[in-house]
Amino acid sequence: MGEPTLLPEVKPSYGDLANFIGGEWRTPRATEWLEDANPANGRVIARVPLSTKEDVDEAVQAALAAWDEWRETPPLSRARYLFALRDLLEERFEDLARVLVQDNGKTIDEARGEVRRAIENVEVASGIPSLMMGYTLEDGAAAGIDEEVLYQPLGVFAGISPFNFPAMVQFWFWPYAVATGNTWIAKPSEQDPIVQSMIFELIERAGFPPGVVNLVHGAKDTVNAILDHPEVKGVSFVGSSAVAKHIYARAAAAGKRVQAGGGAKNVLVVLPDAKLDKSVSNMISSCYGCAGERCLAGSVVVGVGDVHGALREKFTDAAARIKVGYGLDETVQMGPVISRAHQERVLGFIDQGEAEGADVSLDGRGVKVPGYPGYFVGPTVLNGVTPDMRVAKEEIFGPVVSVFEAAGLDEVIDLINRSPYGNAASIYTSSGKAARDFRYRVRAGNIGINLGVAAPMAYFPFSGMKNSFFGDLHPQGRDAIRFFTESKVVITRWP
Amino acid sequence: MDAAELTTFGAVLRFSLNLESDASSFFDRLANGPLGGEFPKLARELAAGHRRRTALLEQVRSRVNEMTLEPIRGLRSPDEGLGRAVGGSATPAAAADLEEAIARFYTEVASAGRAILGEATRTFQRFAAESGRNAVRLRTAQSPGFP
Numbered sequence: 001m002g003e004p005t006l007l008p009e010v011k012p013s014y015g016d017l018a019n020f021i022g023g024e025w026r027t028p029r030a031t032e033w034l035e036d037a038n039p040a041n042g043r044v045i046a047r048v049p050l051s052t053k054e055d056v057d058e059a060v061q062a063a064l065a066a067w068d069e070w071r072e073t074p075p076l077s078r079a080r081y082l083f084a085l086r087d088l089l090e091e092r093f094e095d096l097a098r099v100l101v102q103d104n105g106k107t108i109d110e111a112r113g114e115v116r117r118a119i120e121n122v123e124v125a126s127g128i129p130s131l132m133m134g135y136t137l138e139d140g141a142a143a144g145i146d147e148e149v150l151y152q153p154l155g156v157f158a159g160i161s162p163f164n165f166p167a168m169v170q171f172w173f174w175p176y177a178v179a180t181g182n183t184w185i186a187k188p189s190e191q192d193p194i195v196q197s198m199i200f201e202l203i204e205r206a207g208f209p210p211g212v213v214n215l216v217h218g219a220k221d222t223v224n225a226i227l228d229h230p231e232v233k234g235v236s237f238v239g240s241s242a243v244a245k246h247i248y249a250r251a252a253a254a255g256k257r258v259q260a261g262g263g264a265k266n267v268l269v270v271l272p273d274a275k276l277d278k279s280v281s282n283m284i285s286s287c288y289g290c291a292g293e294r295c296l297a298g299s300v301v302v303g304v305g306d307v308h309g310a311l312r313e314k315f316t317d318a319a320a321r322i323k324v325g326y327g328l329d330e331t332v333q334m335g336p337v338i339s340r341a342h343q344e345r346v347l348g349f350i351d352q353g354e355a356e357g358a359d360v361s362l363d364g365r366g367v368k369v370p371g372y373p374g375y376f377v378g379p380t381v382l383n384g385v386t387p388d389m390r391v392a393k394e395e396i397f398g399p400v401v402s403v404f405e406a407a408g409l410d411e412v413i414d415l416i417n418r419s420p421y422g423n424a425a426s427i428y429t430s431s432g433k434a435a436r437d438f439r440y441r442v443r444a445g446n447i448g449i450n451l452g453v454a455a456p457m458a459y460f461p462f463s464g465m466k467n468s469f470f471g472d473l474h475p476q477g478r479d480a481i482r483f484f485t486e487s488k489v490v491i492t493r494w495p
Numbered sequence: 496m497d498a499a500e501l502t503t504f505g506a507v508l509r510f511s512l513n514l515e516s517d518a519s520s521f522f523d524r525l526a527n528g529p530l531g532g533e534f535p536k537l538a539r540e541l542a543a544g545h546r547r548r549t550a551l552l553e554q555v556r557s558r559v560n561e562m563t564l565e566p567i568r569g570l571r572s573p574d575e576g577l578g579r580a581v582g583g584s585a586t587p588a589a590a591a592d593l594e595e596a597i598a599r600f601y602t603e604v605a606s607a608g609r610a611i612l613g614e615a616t617r618t619f620q621r622f623a624a625e626s627g628r629n630a631v632r633l634r635t636a637q638s639p640g641f642p
Contacts, residue, residue, distance in 0.1 A: 005509075093557050109505040113561025285565045322566065323502060330505040333566050455562045 007328040009102050010095045014046040017193060017217050019055060020200045022062035023210025028055045028217065034190050039105035039336040040326040040374040048190050051218035056185075056225035059214040063156040063183035064231055066211025071153050071181040075129045078179055082126045085206040089119050092202060096167060096195060098328065103192040104166055105335040105375070106290050107327035117458070118171040121476065124458040125175030131481050132180055145493045151485035153181030154233040154257075158226045160247070162239045163189035163338050164293040170196060172462060172475035173236040174213065180484045182233075183212050187226060190219045191338055227251045234258065234483070236475060238295070240395070241421070241467040248470035259471040259483055261295065261464050263395040264423030268298040268452055269412045269438070272307040274428035279450070280314045286426070286452025288322055288379050291337050292399040295468070296424045296446060296453050300392060301403045302412050308405040312383060315403065316362050319379040325369045336375040337398055343375040346398030350380055353391035353402070358382040364399060387415055395421070409434060417443045422465030426452050445469060501570045507604055507611065508556040510572055512549055514597065517581045519545035521593060524585040533636055534587060541590075541629055548622060555615045563612055570607050573600045591633035598626035
């Protein structure tokens with residue numbers, strides 16, 4: 001009775017993916033197609049077109065043609081399309097989550113959490129009549145001369161999103177872009193784009209006017225065509241730091257607004273006064289959730305002073321208990337990584353760490369999941385890591401955690417601040433003073449206090465510093481409203 | 496899978512959903528059985544209650560907050576008694592046993608701590624209290640002509 005079982009896949013395969021441009025599904029001009037595989041078993045489940053420059057131009061022209069009428073649509077009316085979409089996303093919630101598992105490899109709990117986060121952004125952006133209000137000051141310029149600020153949309157924006165959150169990250173951007181009166185082109189990751197195709201079926205059903213929201217599949221050349229297009233006013237991006245920097249430079253050179261999130265090397269610090277068992281349980285979720293393919297994942301665990309020995313032991317023990325498998329099995333706690341190439345890269349990091357002198361106290365290199373010949377890497381713990389080792393410095397983006405020992409909090413803060421990355425950092429402690437000190441001094445955009453995944457909700461910006469973010473205004477929250485609008489000042493005098 | 500293994504939020508919710516579905520079927524059988532007195536009405540009411548819980552649990556499952564997901568340790572599915580109760584003869588005594596077992600299960604789940612998210616914990620606590628009250632009602636209900 002009542003035993004969890006393997007959940008069924010929505011469909012065994014999804015065929016050749018199409019673009020959605022100007023309210024129609026269109027076959028791209030692409031001559032090259034990529035195979036999209038289920039990471040748990042390696043089976044090809046879709047083919048992804050590498051859309052051409054002409055395909056991108058077609059999408060931009062459709063978005064441009066839709067813009068005038070859309071920006072004249074009152075904000076509340078624009079929000080109503082989002083309300084309709086929100087209901088459709090709820091209706092297909094479970095299917096979206098299962099497709100995510102099938103295409104990305106994360107577990108069903110993680111997938112449901114991701115879809116929930118996507119919906120949350122639609123809900124927040126639906127409040128656009130309030131969010132987009134300007135401000136005014138009577139006699140602001142002089143007696144009898146009033147001054148006000150209006151927030152106005154700019155035109156066509158585009159969003160390029162990563163493989164690790166294939167549903168959610170597009171929603172960090174486009175509900176705000178479209179709610180503020182812009183039009184949108186989405187370019188999802190070529191590694192797991194199926195869920196976006198499914199979401200666009202819902203966007204179509206929600207009745208957005210043709211051209212307001214468009215979908216173009218592709219890879220590097222498609223991205224460059226977006227970056228170079230003169231009619232694209234701004235670009236939102238999340239991916240590796242190297243690509244984020246490229247996007248920032250190339251798009252900015254073309255006069256566009258850019259918000260580009262990059263990679264991370266997040267440190268979790270445990271002080272001797274932390275509640276150790278609860279901290280370890282939370283850290284496990286941070287480090288191994290989504291198989292470590294999360295820009296907020298803990299990658300380095302540092303025990304300060306006396307706590308280090310017990311922390312190392314309990315952390316390794318908890319990591320060893322993680323059940324690895326296909327995410328549609330509801331008892332599985334960690335799925336595969338995204339691709340064979342990425343699996344090899346992650347395994348290469350473990351080899352390198354070992355070669356540099358780290359002790360592989362939990363080795364995920366040989367993990368096998370019966371019946372699933374996919375891209376699995378088991379939870380891995382590297383002990384005795386020193387800050388100069390490659391595994392301590394570079395983003396691995398897999399379930400591999402380096403464990404350090406530090407004498408004091410100052411040493412750890414210095415370690416974090418010397419890193420070229422600044423995405424997230426967390427501290428586990430019972431001391432308010434230590435937590436405050438950490439929050440104040442650490443140069444990272446998302447800080448967790450007794451929390452290992454400091455993921456801002458939709459009404460707060462998803463921050464990031466140093467090489468983890470290129471740009472000025474972050475996704476989500478008030479930053480998003482400002483990013484997608486221009487401030488116009490009006491000074492009025494009536495004779 | 497190992498019947499005792501409830502290691503994730505999704506697994507707990509799946510088990511609970513199946514449990515509620517089985518419980519509503521059990522009470523449907525009880526309502527349609529040979530009992531007299533107030534039992535048919537009470538059984539129909541409880542069957543409907545378990546169906547409502549299924550819908551609530553689906554909502555709880557879809558409101559998962561990825562940020563606070565943690566692996567679940569030390570939580571086991573109920574012993575064989577629950578399986579026997581839900582699959583066995585639909586009698587008033589078995590019905591009361593079933594509600595008591597369900598109450599125990601939800602009490603245990605609700606105490607699993609932070610791994611079970613706050614909103615879900617409150618739902619499980621409510622279900623535990625409700626099933627406890629159901630068991631008392633079933634034990635005290637009179638059934639003329641039933642042994």
